[in-house]
Amino acid sequence: MIARFLENQLRKRWDSGKALVVMGPRQVGKTTLLRKLCDEEGAYLLLNADEIDVRNQLENINLARLRQLIGPNRVVFINEAQRVPNIGLTLKLITDQLPAIRLLVSGSSSFDLANEINEPLTGRKWEFRLYPISxxxxxxxxxxxxxxxxxxxxxxxxxxxxxxxxxxxxxxxxxxxxxxxxxxxxxxxxxxxxxxxxxxxxxxxxxxxxxxxxxxxxxxxxxxxxxxxxxxxxxxxxxxxxxxxxxxxxxxxxxxxxxxxxxxxxxxxxxxxxxxxxxxxxxxxxxxxxxxxxxxxxxxxxxxxxxxxxxxxxxxxxxxxxxxxxxxxxxxxxxxxxxxxxxxxxxxxxxxxxxxxxxxxxxxxxxxxxxxxxxxx
CATH class of the missing domain: 1.10.10.10 (Winged helix-like DNA-binding domain superfamily/Winged helix DNA-binding domain)
Structure with a gap:
């Protein structure tokens, strides 16, 4: 596996208490990189929004259902988050109401993701881009x-x-x-x-x-x-x-x-x-x-x-x-x-x-x- 420079930047922000958002083209290694960081923490919850049932669970979710979904996990990785309607409000709910959760988010386009998360996550996120290998x-x-x-x-x-x-x-x-x-x-x-x-x-x-x-x-x-x-x-x-x-x-x-x-x-x-x-x-x-x-x-x-x-x-x-x-x-x-x-x-x-x-x-x-x-x- 080719080491990615972004890994060190993500590690520096790991304990910041903010969501780590990584955007970039499909197939450039976002999932691989973020899963590597998650694996080092042990147990974590991966929610892949390419799957329709995951999208349905995350759309307009309330706090009680969110607690139930996350369970005992302390690391949550939402993959391809741009596919979830109103994902910004869901991410805001996690960062505001579940501050002990380390939240990682990936997106393969900035169509809806950038617009949806910028206002709800103002001051609550670090945003990065992952490109093809440099x-x-x-x-x-x-x-x-x-x-x-x-x-x-x-x-x-x-x-x-x-x-x-x-x-x-x-x-x-x-x-x-x-x-x-x-x-x-x-x-x-x-x-x-x-x-x-x-x-x-x-x-x-x-x-x-x-x-x-x-x-x-x-x-x-x-x-x-x-x-x-x-x-x-x-x-x-x-x-x-x-x-x-x-x-x-x-x-x-x-x-x-x-x-x-x-x-x-x-x-x-x-x-x-x-x-x-x-x-x-x-x-x-x-x-x-x-x-x-x-x-x-x-x-x-x-x-x-x-x-x-x-x-x-x-x-x-x-x-x-x-x-x-x-x-x-x-x-x-x-x-x-x-x-x-x-x-x-x-x-x-x-x-x-x-x-x-x-x-x-x-x-x-x-x-x-x-x-x-x-x-x-």
Whole structure:
């Protein structure tokens, strides 16, 4: 089992008296991680809300029935809690009326779970995200040299735990993930009436990886209105399939301020959507895969290391651009991503003279470890 960085953060909050809420995509190891913590405590109650009878018991439950359900257990783990209507009030009842209970909650989407728990559990929860395996976690499991040998494999097949631990069977696993688990919560909670449109949108987004995305262009391509495109993109975000980067804009008239870039949380899912696992040497999109890998890994770094930085990209109407910008404590850092280590890059003076970034650097396969949070010893 690959050790997860989130485990230490959860342990630090174990005795906080608050609910520990872990959200993230399906099949990234949330249940495995939380069950490991529960097993160390001995007896515990697992309530899997994927099961209809469990959902029925937890919906609109009162305190007396809740005490009866929990019994002598002092640890309660509610798995896939987003499937329970009014789950926020149930969780509030446990934290307020049964303070001796250690409460762990997992959710595979933020459709209803985030909305339902935020108000009832204000001040009563610690919220975390678990992503697919990170580069740091892979290095910690198999060592730096072996991880480097897998770099091309990871750019193609990504970091879902079962994919990482099943060398040679990646395509079949990703096909199952992308055709089943990927859509489960979307179709259940998202009000998706046209699954075929969702699939076409995903293909369109996969093909535009690393480029600015125009909702108007997507609406024309898919022959639907812009509002539908925006709604479906938002749902894909809430299901932890994709995420957006907004443009950085502060002072300059010619800066783009209303566009966005869309990335996939996992390269393997993106390639599975396109059914394209050609070797990097045969691909025209290797630069986009490299960029998606770096940006998605950076999001893991920021979350797991609790770095409070805002991510952006930067571009002007004159096509000057920087792949990735972070703002932290008022300071800016900027990076360009190039698969070719010998590529010559100059950061636009328009940006550097206006914002005076504290760091500018080109990230390539020979120096990427620090950017994704791991410097070899």
């Amino acid at each position: 580069w740091q976690e892979l290095v910690g499991s198999i060592g730096f040299l072996d991880a480097r040998r897998q770099l091309e494999t990871r750019l193609l097949y990504g970091f879902y735990p079962e994919v990482v631990t099943s060398l040679g069977d990646e395509r079949a696993i990703l096909q199952q993930l992308s055709s089943s688990y990927l859509y489960k919560d979307l179709l259940t909670f998202g009000g998706i009436r046209r699954p075929e449109l969702l699939e076409k949108l995903l293909v369109a987004l996969a093909l535009q990886l690393g480029n600015e995305v125009s909702y108007n262009e997507l609406s024309r391509t898919l022959q639907v209105d812009r509002a539908t495109v925006e709604s479906y993109v938002s749902l894909l975000e809430k299901a932890f399939v994709i995420f957006r980067l907004q443009p950085f804009s502060r002072n300059l008239r010619n800066e783009i301020s209303s566009s966005r870039k869309i990335y996939f949380y996992d390269n393997g899912i993106r390639n599975a959507i396109l059914a394209d696992f050609k070797p990097l040497s045969l691909r025209a999109d290797v630069g986009a895969l490299w960029e998606n890998f770096l940006v998605s890994e950076r999001q893991k770094v920021l979350h797991y290391q609790q770095i409070w930085a805002k991510p952006y990209f930067w571009r002007t109407h004159q096509q000057q651009e920087i792949d990735y910008v972070e703002e932290q404590d008022g300071a800016l850092r900027a990076w360009e991503f190039k698969w070719n280590p010998n590529a010559k890059i100059r950061f636009p003076k328009t940006f550097t003279e206006a914002y005076h970034p504290s760091q500018t650097e080109v990230i390539h396969p020979n120096n990427f470890e620090e950017f994704v949070g791991m410097v070899p010893a």
